[in-house]
Amino acid sequence: MANILVVEDDPTIRELVRLHLASANHEVMTAVDGLQGLQLAFSKRPDIIISDVQMPNMDGFGMLAAVRANEQTASIPVIFLTALDDRDSFRKSMNLGADDFLNKPVKRSELLNAISGRLKRLEGNRVSGAHPTLSGTDVRAVANLRAADRAASGAAASPLAEVGRTVQRARPRRALDLAAHFSSMEERSPPDVRAATSRETVHGTVLFADIRNFTTMAEALEPEQVVEFLNAFFGQACEPILDQAGWIVKFLGDGLVAMFDGRSGSDDHAERALKAAVLMVLAAHRFKPWIRDRYPGRRMPDFAIGVGVHTGDISVCRMGSGEATETTVIGDTVNLASRLEGKTKELGWSIVASRIAARAGGRRFIPGRSGQLMVKGRTGAVDIVEITGLTARPGADTQFYQMIIDAISANSAIIASGRPAQAAAAPAPPAPRPKPAADAPVAIDGYRMIRKLGEGGMSKVFLAEELETRAQHVLKLLPIPADDDEDGNEMMQRFIQEFALVSQIDHPNVARIYHQGFTEAYAYIAMEYFPGGDLRELIARRLSPEVAVAILLQVAGALTAVHAQGIVHRDMKPDNVMIRADGSLALADFGIAKQTNSDIARTKHGEVFGTPYYLAPEQALGMAVDQRTDIYSLGVVFFEMLTGQRPFQADNAQALMYQHVNAPIPRLPAGLARYQPQVDRMMAKKQADRFSSANELIDDVLAAGHAAG
Numbered sequence: 001m002a003n004i005l006v007v008e009d010d011p012t013i014r015e016l017v018r019l020h021l022a023s024a025n026h027e028v029m030t031a032v033d034g035l036q037g038l039q040l041a042f043s044k045r046p047d048i049i050i051s052d053v054q055m056p057n058m059d060g061f062g063m064l065a066a067v068r069a070n071e072q073t074a075s076i077p078v079i080f081l082t083a084l085d086d087r088d089s090f091r092k093s094m095n096l097g098a099d100d101f102l103n104k105p106v107k108r109s110e111l112l113n114a115i116s117g118r119l120k121r122l123e124g125n126r127v128s129g130a131h132p133t134l135s136g137t138d139v140r141a142v143a144n145l146r147a148a149d150r151a152a153s154g155a156a157a158s159p160l161a162e163v164g165r166t167v168q169r170a171r172p173r174r175a176l177d178l179a180a181h182f183s184s185m186e187e188r189s190p191p192d193v194r195a196a197t198s199r200e201t202v203h204g205t206v207l208f209a210d211i212r213n214f215t216t217m218a219e220a221l222e223p224e225q226v227v228e229f230l231n232a233f234f235g236q237a238c239e240p241i242l243d244q245a246g247w248i249v250k251f252l253g254d255g256l257v258a259m260f261d262g263r264s265g266s267d268d269h270a271e272r273a274l275k276a277a278v279l280m281v282l283a284a285h286r287f288k289p290w291i292r293d294r295y296p297g298r299r300m301p302d303f304a305i306g307v308g309v310h311t312g313d314i315s316v317c318r319m320g321s322g323e324a325t326e327t328t329v330i331g332d333t334v335n336l337a338s339r340l341e342g343k344t345k346e347l348g349w350s351i352v353a354s355r356i357a358a359r360a361g362g363r364r365f366i367p368g369r370s371g372q373l374m375v376k377g378r379t380g381a382v383d384i385v386e387i388t389g390l391t392a393r394p395g396a397d398t399q400f401y402q403m404i405i406d407a408i409s410a411n412s413a414i415i416a417s418g419r420p421a422q423a424a425a426a427p428a429p430p431a432p433r434p435k436p437a438a439d440a441p442v443a444i445d446g447y448r449m450i451r452k453l454g455e456g457g458m459s460k461v462f463l464a465e466e467l468e469t470r471a472q473h474v475l476k477l478l479p480i481p482a483d484d485d486e487d488g489n490e491m492m493q494r495f496i497q498e499f500a501l502v503s504q505i506d507h508p509n510v511a512r513i514y515h516q517g518f519t520e521a522y523a524y525i526a527m528e529y530f531p532g533g534d535l536r537e538l539i540a541r542r543l544s545p546e547v548a549v550a551i552l553l554q555v556a557g558a559l560t561a562v563h564a565q566g567i568v569h570r571d572m573k574p575d576n577v578m579i580r581a582d583g584s585l586a587l588a589d590f591g592i593a594k595q596t597n598s599d600i601a602r603t604k605h606g607e608v609f610g611t612p613y614y615l616a617p618e619q620a621l622g623m624a625v626d627q628r629t630d631i632y633s634l635g636v637v638f639f640e641m642l643t644g645q646r647p648f649q650a651d652n653a654q655a656l657m658y659q660h661v662n663a664p665i666p667r668l669p670a671g672l673a674r675y676q677p678q679v680d681r682m683m684a685k686k687q688a689d690r691f692s693s694a695n696e697l698i699d700d701v702l703a704a705g706h707a708a709g
Contacts, residue, residue: 308341348416635682
């Protein structure tokens, strides 16, 4: 461990570098410019200085010159960070006596390698007498390096013991905010008289992870291969923990425990822990090809991991004395996280989070199944939630987030396939929540219910006032189904997916969706309220062609944003085009939407979704859909806006579906014939004959001059 000074005026880069160094157990000081950095260098005498080149008040070059000119600081290694990838900056840095040169944004591995190189050189110089005095930090750094060298050269007591040492060397633990507290305690008391246990309580989140069926896998390998296997996997699996500023407390054979604390007073530890959890499952999924390539022909079970996450008060303790001292975590939060990880085997889930952790983690995490578990050591049931993915932020690459969802799904399938047969006969956790009575009042924290707007299928829709903002929202509620309710659970998956899909889209003509939540009895989505009703009400009043075209362009604009995310709406109809108070339109109700690259809610052969009056031929036939499917349905809506009548009429759904597939496209009245070319291309029977995209439709309408009336 070294005492490092970071001098950087950009707060984002400064914090990133600080976290990289803290994750390797280094003590870090920061300064916002060269002048402040120079003052700290003179007063604190850090082991290493990391500085930006370009800064206000005093740049890195000026600070370096001053450091080298002072006898007390001249020997401190200085590493420069710069966004300038040119020879002049490099040459000037080296001429002034810089020790290394890293380009921004600096990678963690590059930074730590540079620090490690400096520390080794410092150790060599000090051993040879170049630096006759060592600070307390210097002594600890040299001792750590020597201990690492001894561990590297010594024989392992067992493969699992050796891998624990090796991985901790390669992936050092993050220094907790309590590190300074324990360090000062250590300096005040000699090791041989220090208390056996020192404790401090913090609020944070604990993550337990374990490899499923590892004993069976290890039986197919030689002892040295077990070490290689675990080193390779943990080398990848630990990165998400460290990237999320987590502390790897210890390795437990083929598993690990990590803690995420409320650093700097922040309360995002649950979010960081859950991000680490989903990324660890992704790392495990990506690790499988390495296993196949490295150990071909070995009969091993499919590789998967289980993760348990819980949030609460954690006791961070320094236990033991002398060289046997270690810092660890104990308490109810730690125990429960461990129990939840163990339950992944029974449930067939990849990530089991307590509801406390899931709620604290925020709305971006996609919940799957939920319920209650009886856990050893607790008198009451624990509310749990399955984490199945992470939603993308607006503008982010959705393909990566879909990879996370797919990886978790595949990992869960492996775990579920390995559950013992007797588990099916045992009481199946999680226990279903009680189904609310039909006339039971609905209460949602943070909202005042105003009135029921509608009810259909299994869902209820209410107008509600958010107590904090006084804004009116629409709450769509779905009862949490019993575990054996297949239809109910499928509805719940689609309900959860609706939020996941729409939260990715940011467009003025797409309905805003605010958040998703859960009560004891319901899952709910809070959405935008539309006081102007829907498009069907406007059609009933008969629209002018100019207004119909204006609406067509707004809805097509919404589809450009929807389709850009790889989403097909699948239920384009007037009822789902909503009207705001200012008269603008928004596409809503993504309850049966799907992502074209997703296995979630994959349509089974012959399964039909959508409203019969607006179905595209491929929907009626139960075939694959794409963005041109929505364009067909929008063509039906456009025909209806122009004429006041739907293009196809029949007494039953089967007859309507037949007409969509086989009947010719109806003709518009003579006074509207100028719009027939657009209707023909939108409603073409074959997908290849339609507009290829909503953008192409918009361009065609504008080129025809329809928007001008």
